[in-house]
Amino acid sequence: MNKVKVPDIIVSRLPVYLRALQYMAANGNTTTSSQELGEKVGISAAQIRKDLSQFGEFGKQGTGYHISFLIERLLQILKVETIWDVVLVGMGEIGHAILRYQGFGNRGFRIVACYDSDPAKIGSQVASFTIGDVKNIIKDIKDGSYKMAMLCVPASVAQEVTDKLVEAGIKGILNYAPVSLAVPPDVRVQYIDPVIGLQRMAYYLTEK
């Protein structure tokens, strides 16, 4: 679709722009500039303009960007205009917290199935879901119905469950397990490990 491949570092900033724009819109703003948006997200105005220019011309000289229009375009570009179905694997503490979290729906994602490997959990009801056996994932979703998964299993089994997800046709994994995953080139992994963030900040702290 795109003539030239857009660098991933640019793609990674688009959701941040989108989030800020939606926040502005919710506060009643109708227009903004690369300058103003840049201040909100901590990125230079030049970079925002350069990033957006990869996808088209969305602003007007002299006046800047119409917020609702730019939001629409970013939703299109990121392919989150409609809702993606996501499967949740691992119903421990984190899995339950994710299931209770209300913040996915209005940003393009919803959980449609839950899995675990613990016989004590399989078959039980959580919210509106019946927990399925992780062994059946491949069979269940091999029709390609689902492309994304959230992985909340212990680190010790994360790779083997990942292999199953990949075999089942999953192409994007949001990984909460504190371990690096190996996947084929056409599968993306995003890591959520709060400790990595804390350790990274600790480096800059001078004393306790």
Add this chain to the structure above:
Amino acid sequence: MNKVKVPDIIVSRLPVYLRALQYMAANGNTTTSSQELGEKVGISAAQIRKDLSQFGEFGKQGTGYHISFLIERLLQILKVETIWDVVLVGMGEIGHAILRYQGFGNRGFRIVACYDSDPAKIGSQVASFTIGDVKNIIKDIKDGSYKMAMLCVPASVAQEVTDKLVEAGIKGILNYAPVSLAVPPDVRVQYIDPVIGLQRMAYYLTEK
């Protein structure tokens, strides 16, 4: 301490190396190479050697790295040999989940106090903590006793709470609120927003 400032992009990879090394150590491995470590974390061997060389010479030609020694050095470099005290602000769904999470302690961090602004929650007991009034944060920690915070308040109040944390001397904020924060240059923010990760992956998906 360091003669030359180390690029943040290098610092950001160190916790990932550390995590993989600790995983190897837990599995009984005693030595590794930049090649092997690189395969585990998805980073080139040359880059790992270059990153580590910023801090010293930790390997041996011909044999590679002694895992436990390299772990020790990374713990030192990242300043996570001993435990950092972290305050938790915002006792909603996410705040409670974080409090229940057992994965911080053995990686360098522990929660030492909880705050909220909801009168219905202030004074109540959660686990071993009494929830404090967010208004008192500045007074409570102005002695500089705590340097890090986890922020789990709604996006609408995240900036004002952040300002209080900064005034209270907090230098590192792990932000779970889905909004960009403005902070002085000596304060670091790390963002945890799963939807950003999901949207970023959605870009690469071809169809539903």
Add this chain to the structure above:
DNA sequence: TAGATTGTTAATCGATTAACAATC
């Protein structure tokens, strides 16, 4: 019109990779 701000170009800056001497 005058002022503001875009989209884009060229220059700068920084990060990654490839290669290899050193050496365990």
Add this chain to the structure above:
DNA sequence: TAGATTGTTAATCGATTAACAATC
């Protein structure tokens, strides 16, 4: 010794910034 792997240099590659013509 021969093989393996480091730490480091130089080359390559890619990302950011500064500047400005175009134009709303």
